[in-house]
Amino acid sequence: MRTLLYSLVSAMVLAAAVPAFAKDKLTVYTYESFTADWGPGPVVKKEFEAECGCDVEFVSVADGVALLNRVKLEGGSTKADIVLGLDTNLTAEAKATGLFSPHGAVADAKVPGGWSDDTFVPFDYGYFAVVYDTEKLKTPPKSLKELVEGSADEKIVIQDPRTSTPGLGLLLWVKSVYGDKAPEAWAKLKAKVLTVTPGWSEAYGLFTKGEAPMVLSYTTSPAYHMVAENTQRYQAASFEEGEYLQIEVAGITTSGAKNPLAEKFMAFMTGPKFQDAIPETNWMFPAGKTDKPLNPAFDKLVKPTKTLLFSADEVAANRKAWVDEWLSVMSK
Amino acid sequence: MRLASDPRVTAGITALAAVALLIGGAFTGLLFEGAHDLSGAWAALDPYLLRVVRFTLWQAALSTLLSVGPALLVARALSRHPRFFGRGFILQLFALPLALPAIVAALGILALYGRAGYFSGLLSAVGGQGWPGIYGLSGILVAHVFFNLPLSSRLFLEALQTIPADQWRLASQLGMGPRPAFRLIEWPMLRAALPGIAGLVFMLCITSFTIVLTLGGGPAATTLEVGIYQALRFDFDPARAVALTLLQVALTCLVMLCLTRLGANTTGDANLPVAPRRYLSVGAGETILNIVLIALALLFVAGPMAATLAAGLGADLGRLAGEATVRQATLTSAGLAFVSALLSVLLSLSLTIARRALALNRRAGPRSLLEHAADTGAGLVLVVPPIVIGAGWFLLLRHAGDVFAIAPIMVVTVNAVMAMPFAIRAIRPAYDAASERHERLCALLGIAGWARFRLVDWPSLRRPLATGFAFAMALSLGDLGVIALFGSDSVQTLPYLLLARMGSYRTEDAAGLALLLGLVCLALVLAADWLGRGEKA
Numbered sequence: 001m002r003t004l005l006y007s008l009v010s011a012m013v014l015a016a017a018v019p020a021f022a023k024d025k026l027t028v029y030t031y032e033s034f035t036a037d038w039g040p041g042p043v044v045k046k047e048f049e050a051e052c053g054c055d056v057e058f059v060s061v062a063d064g065v066a067l068l069n070r071v072k073l074e075g076g077s078t079k080a081d082i083v084l085g086l087d088t089n090l091t092a093e094a095k096a097t098g099l100f101s102p103h104g105a106v107a108d109a110k111v112p113g114g115w116s117d118d119t120f121v122p123f124d125y126g127y128f129a130v131v132y133d134t135e136k137l138k139t140p141p142k143s144l145k146e147l148v149e150g151s152a153d154e155k156i157v158i159q160d161p162r163t164s165t166p167g168l169g170l171l172l173w174v175k176s177v178y179g180d181k182a183p184e185a186w187a188k189l190k191a192k193v194l195t196v197t198p199g200w201s202e203a204y205g206l207f208t209k210g211e212a213p214m215v216l217s218y219t220t221s222p223a224y225h226m227v228a229e230n231t232q233r234y235q236a237a238s239f240e241e242g243e244y245l246q247i248e249v250a251g252i253t254t255s256g257a258k259n260p261l262a263e264k265f266m267a268f269m270t271g272p273k274f275q276d277a278i279p280e281t282n283w284m285f286p287a288g289k290t291d292k293p294l295n296p297a298f299d300k301l302v303k304p305t306k307t308l309l310f311s312a313d314e315v316a317a318n319r320k321a322w323v324d325e326w327l328s329v330m331s332k
Numbered sequence: 333m334r335l336a337s338d339p340r341v342t343a344g345i346t347a348l349a350a351v352a353l354l355i356g357g358a359f360t361g362l363l364f365e366g367a368h369d370l371s372g373a374w375a376a377l378d379p380y381l382l383r384v385v386r387f388t389l390w391q392a393a394l395s396t397l398l399s400v401g402p403a404l405l406v407a408r409a410l411s412r413h414p415r416f417f418g419r420g421f422i423l424q425l426f427a428l429p430l431a432l433p434a435i436v437a438a439l440g441i442l443a444l445y446g447r448a449g450y451f452s453g454l455l456s457a458v459g460g461q462g463w464p465g466i467y468g469l470s471g472i473l474v475a476h477v478f479f480n481l482p483l484s485s486r487l488f489l490e491a492l493q494t495i496p497a498d499q500w501r502l503a504s505q506l507g508m509g510p511r512p513a514f515r516l517i518e519w520p521m522l523r524a525a526l527p528g529i530a531g532l533v534f535m536l537c538i539t540s541f542t543i544v545l546t547l548g549g550g551p552a553a554t555t556l557e558v559g560i561y562q563a564l565r566f567d568f569d570p571a572r573a574v575a576l577t578l579l580q581v582a583l584t585c586l587v588m589l590c591l592t593r594l595g596a597n598t599t600g601d602a603n604l605p606v607a608p609r610r611y612l613s614v615g616a617g618e619t620i621l622n623i624v625l626i627a628l629a630l631l632f633v634a635g636p637m638a639a640t641l642a643a644g645l646g647a648d649l650g651r652l653a654g655e656a657t658v659r660q661a662t663l664t665s666a667g668l669a670f671v672s673a674l675l676s677v678l679l680s681l682s683l684t685i686a687r688r689a690l691a692l693n694r695r696a697g698p699r700s701l702l703e704h705a706a707d708t709g710a711g712l713v714l715v716v717p718p719i720v721i722g723a724g725w726f727l728l729l730r731h732a733g734d735v736f737a738i739a740p741i742m743v744v745t746v747n748a749v750m751a752m753p754f755a756i757r758a759i760r761p762a763y764d765a766a767s768e769r770h771e772r773l774c775a776l777l778g779i780a781g782w783a784r785f786r787l788v789d790w791p792s793l794r795r796p797l798a799t800g801f802a803f804a805m806a807l808s809l810g811d812l813g814v815i816a817l818f819g820s821d822s823v824q825t826l827p828y829l830l831l832a833r834m835g836s837y838r839t840e841d842a843a844g845l846a847l848l849l850g851l852v853c854l855a856l857v858l859a860a861d862w863l864g865r866g867e868k869a
Contacts, residue, residue, distance in 0.1 A: 032832045032835075033832065033835060033836040036832065036836065037655075037657065038836070039836070062828075062831075062832075063835070065565055065566060066565070068568075069564075069565065069568055072568055073723075073726050073727065073730060074730060075730065077730070077731070153462070155447075160545060160551065160558075162551075162558065162562045162566060163545075163558070163561060163562055163565065163566065190550070193549075193550060194447070194465070194467060194549070195467050195545075195546060195547065195548065195549045195550065196545060196548075196549075196550050196551055197545060197546045198541070198542055198545045198546065198558075198561075199835075200835065201435070201831060201834040201835040202435050202438075202542065202545075202546050202834075204834075204837070204839075205435065205439055205834055205839060205842075206439075206442070206446075206546070208839050209439060209442060209443065209446070209448060210447075210448030211442060211446050211447050211448050211465065212447070221837070224837045225837075228837070283836075283837070324380075326551075327380065327551055328380070330550055330551045330552070331380070331383065331550065331551045331552040331554065332552070
């Protein structure tokens with residue numbers, strides 16, 4: 001009897017103790033290129049696991065839009081504690097789902113124009129830019145106006161705002177520069193557009209194959225070619241009107257709010273161990289304190305004279321109308 | 333009553349039910365989610381949609397015409413010369429374009445005909461000014477013909493090969509020249525196959541998306557599929573996606589109806605073939621013409637593939653092959669494609685057998701709804717975009733646990749069903765012809781069921797089954813549909829990896845992976861061919 005009681009008690013103690021041995025886990029949903037071997041994912045995972053003594057599990061989908069869809073699909077039952085990789089054009093919609101929880105006080109994020117949002121925290125940013133091939137184009141346009149009004153022989157490949165984030169970026173860029181005159185600008189630009197691809201990959205592929213001397217991409221694209229391929233051939237054009245900003249953010253889900261590791265990760269994300277990995281793995285600018293200086297290639301990049309950005313709410317309210325406007329001009 | 337107890341019909345009904353369940357389930361999931369907000373579905377019906385519909389139909393009709401017309405000639409040329417060096421390789425090569433993701437094919441085509449393509453210098457010289465590239469309708473058409481000319485050539489050839497050897501013997505005994513032989517022997521067979529093959533090509537073109545946007549030159553070239561994709565991906569508006577999908581299905585049904593009027597039902601030869609081989613004598617003039625035809629088709633199809641090969645060889649293939657992710661993706665892709673193709677061929681065979689049984693039981697009179705469904709119904713699945721099926725099922729099952737764990741099952745099933753129209757086109761002519769010949773004998777000898785399949789049907793089905801298998805596999809290998817929307821760590825296929833590399837500046841890696849994808853496909857097609865050949869008589 002006594003031995004039975006003893007073994008029962010010890011079994012109960014053991015059962016209670018086992019979960020304490022299992023490490024706590026943090027699940028982060030993100031996009032594919034973040035977790036790729038060459039992406040920031042592996043470094044971030046290692047650094048944060050060392051700091052928290054926990055397990056980090058990344059679940060990756062194709063891109064930021066797919067990320068939001070996945071969370072919408074899973075709804076309240078999502079396994080994600082943190083969703084990392086939405087951009088400011090998606091945050092209004094993401095908030096509207098009610099699946100995200102306000103973060104606590106997270107350290108200051110450094111993005112152009114400052115940041116104040118109770119739900120999402122930036123982890124990097126970049127500017128959209130017209131990237132050109134120096135071997136094909138000797139005098140790149142110096143302004144959006146020059147691009148719009150320039151010779152129709154100098155072609156550019158752009159992306160469709162209905163299916164692609166950079167495509168939407170260019171649409172917003174033109175809108176922020178031209179305002180109500182945007183349709184007229186597009187009507188002129190249309191002659192220079194070689195084709196409108198469904199996504200960034202297709203456009204950049206056509207560009208590097210030499211089909212067009214210009215493509216819509218990021219100011220940081222030349223950094224990749226300089227650092228990884230050691231070539232100066234591809235450069236970004238600097239526009240007088242300024243460049244349109246893209247800020248990538250992360251947020252805690254409502255179910256993640258119950259996991260204390262989520263808050264910790266958000267603080268870690270804006271710190272140097274995370275931020276140091278960003279420039280040369282995600283090819284974007286860090287949005288927080290770094291310990292290492294930026295690779296000198298980043299100093300050679302175009303520095304926007306002015307930062308253009310619509311607020312998340314403005315984009316959410318007008319996106320459909322603006323895309324329809326674009327469509328009616330471009331499909332004539 | 334006899335019908336219901338016929339196991340052949342039961343098998344067909346099961347296959348149909350599986351297809352219906354797959355599509356019905358997806359629609360239920362989407363409508364359940366979208367029902368509370370139908371405004372998007374109504375808002376989709378605007379004047380712009382009319383333009384999109386017009387362009388969608390126009391490009392699909394032109395693409396079909398340009399693919400199927402030449403394919404008739406190429407298939408005939410190939411059937412007139414059943415033995416020449418490299419014939420087998422040409423046929424295997426013709427299965428490859430299907431396995432190439434659209435963007436890889438587009439880049440391959442542009443490497444030849446683009447502004448910076450190999451031919452641009454020549455074309456500029458001819459045109460007198462800078463070659464503008466093939467952007468616009470012409471680019472879309474070239475790409476669609478690249479995908480569909482080889483496909484339809486092989487399927488027409490499959491139909492031509494069901495012509496009984498006796499007919500050829502008779503033709504040669506009667507001293508029939510190539511012209512009357514074509515009119516009396518080949519054309520009826522081609523015409524019977526025409527609506528099905530043209531319909532298949534039409535469906536593939538009507539749902540084209542990446543090709544249309546990338547090569548179309550701007551949003552004036554937009555298909556309904558773009559709208560569906562946008563609705564699901566960017567706007568997450570399931571109701572609108574369903575509305576547009578239904579519109580797409582309805583339009584396709586209309587076109588299919590028109591196409592069936594082009595066709596003809598042949599009465600096959602009910603006699604057992606006694607001629608040991610085909611008696612073909614092809615004149616010198618015709619031989620030259622046929623060589624030119626086959627060479628042109630080969631150049632057209634092989635050109636972009638050679639460009640893809642050349643680009644792939646520029647990649648660091650050794651490093652790529654050494655990467656664990658690449659190896660894993662290769663295995664995943666090959667495995668999924670194999671299982672999908674197997675399932676697809678099984679389903680298609682059941683449907684083909686059931687359709688034949690129904691047609692036999694009917695004898696005369698109008699075809700029943702079931703027979704129609706078994707005939708063309710399953711084909712319509714092609715115009716239901718995979719992302720719609722994927723999204724619908726994920727929505728339906730999301731409360732039932734971790735739906736992303738079933739992603740591999742989803743990929744296999746959707747690919748299998750998507751490939752059915754191909755497999756059916758490959759299998760049906762041979763099965764129907766064999767059945768026409770053996771039906772009475774089997775009834776007389778009381779051979780049925782498994783014994784009949786093994787002893788009577790299998791020998792004549794072996795080769796077309798392999799063709800169907802090869803196409804189904806190629807299609808599944810290149811597919812990105814289901815996982816493109818949500819992605820999944822558990823299903824990283826080669827095309828997924830390829831696009832991921834392309835999406836992070838690694839263009840060379842992507843080219844290398846395209847080459848690898850082509851090689852995997854070629855290997856699988858070769859294997860299918862080898863299995864299909866069997867003991868050669």
